[in-house]
Amino acid sequence: MDNGSARPSLTILLADPRGFCAGVDRAILIVERALEQFGRPVYVRHEIVHNRFVVENLEKKGAIFVEELDEVPQGVPVVFSAHGVPKTVPAEAERRSLLYLDATCPLVSKVHAEAEHHFAAGRKILLIGHSGHPEVVGTMGQLPASAIVLIEDVQHAEMVELDADGDMAFITQTTLSVDDTAAIVDVLRRRFPDIVGPRREDICYATTNRQMAVKAVAVGADAILVVGAPNSSNSMRLVEVARSAGCPRAQLIQRARDIDWGFFDGVGRLGLTAGAAAPVVLVQEVIEASRLRFDVTIEEITVMREDVHFKLPRALNA
Numbered sequence: 001m002d003n004g005s006a007r008p009s010l011t012i013l014l015a016d017p018r019g020f021c022a023g024v025d026r027a028i029l030i031v032e033r034a035l036e037q038f039g040r041p042v043y044v045r046h047e048i049v050h051n052r053f054v055v056e057n058l059e060k061k062g063a064i065f066v067e068e069l070d071e072v073p074q075g076v077p078v079v080f081s082a083h084g085v086p087k088t089v090p091a092e093a094e095r096r097s098l099l100y101l102d103a104t105c106p107l108v109s110k111v112h113a114e115a116e117h118h119f120a121a122g123r124k125i126l127l128i129g130h131s132g133h134p135e136v137v138g139t140m141g142q143l144p145a146s147a148i149v150l151i152e153d154v155q156h157a158e159m160v161e162l163d164a165d166g167d168m169a170f171i172t173q174t175t176l177s178v179d180d181t182a183a184i185v186d187v188l189r190r191r192f193p194d195i196v197g198p199r200r201e202d203i204c205y206a207t208t209n210r211q212m213a214v215k216a217v218a219v220g221a222d223a224i225l226v227v228g229a230p231n232s233s234n235s236m237r238l239v240e241v242a243r244s245a246g247c248p249r250a251q252l253i254q255r256a257r258d259i260d261w262g263f264f265d266g267v268g269r270l271g272l273t274a275g276a277a278a279p280v281v282l283v284q285e286v287i288e289a290s291r292l293r294f295d296v297t298i299e300e301i302t303v304m305r306e307d308v309h310f311k312l313p314r315a316l317n318a
């Protein structure tokens, strides 16, 4: 009887935690509840979270994704994505009397509140983040244009010219590399010793934990696959962290169908993780596809148990 023993063996080191975070869970639930409560269609400004599979599933249920508010017709509800929006967006929704639901992750809203607090205290604000990412656009859009200076990397932190006598503060995007951000903060603290910042960076618990888990996996893996989208900051950082933690063969894939099986040549121990916007079913898909070619053993590497949940907006009768 063929018991599969002819297939080469493969140990999959499954990073834990991986995949959905509390902010992504909440954002998706907001769209689903809005569809139940208000009926089809519900408009969503920007991808609710950066994952095509999630977006396509919600489209099947009746969500319509647009990039700007002027694409939303009168009389239908609109949801703002988990990444947050500039203040002009809810202001415009109110001007048009649109019913809107804000799915901004509460941990992003916390950064917005920090920015407002520093601004009210008269501080110049440095935001550590990636230009053009919707979260950065949303955070910068909480304040007048000149209030926040974006710092993208260590070189920029070294070069930025600011009045060293003025009060200063830093805040960060929530989905950055913990190590890269620490290096940037070190430069800022050296150059501007009185700069005020959060006790730790604003990098969220989910980003931090997934990076810790992929580092633990990288130690024993010949190669690592990260399930996630190329526009997901969180997922891209996992690939970089895996590489810098000692596993240069780290690659991002969106679905099992994207796997180039040549990548598995010489791999006996494969690390597997997923960004915070990637559903668990996509990780399972990779495991099932691997089982067709290998005799697979799963080892879960747990670095942290997560138990974070966020409430839904009151308008959804949660």
Ligand code: SF4
Residues within 6 Å of the ligand: 021, 022, 023, 024, 082, 105, 106, 107, 108, 174, 175, 204, 205, 206, 207, 234, 276
């Ligand atoms: S990655 Fe972090 S900040 Fe982004 S939605 Fe998840 S919990 Fe919120």
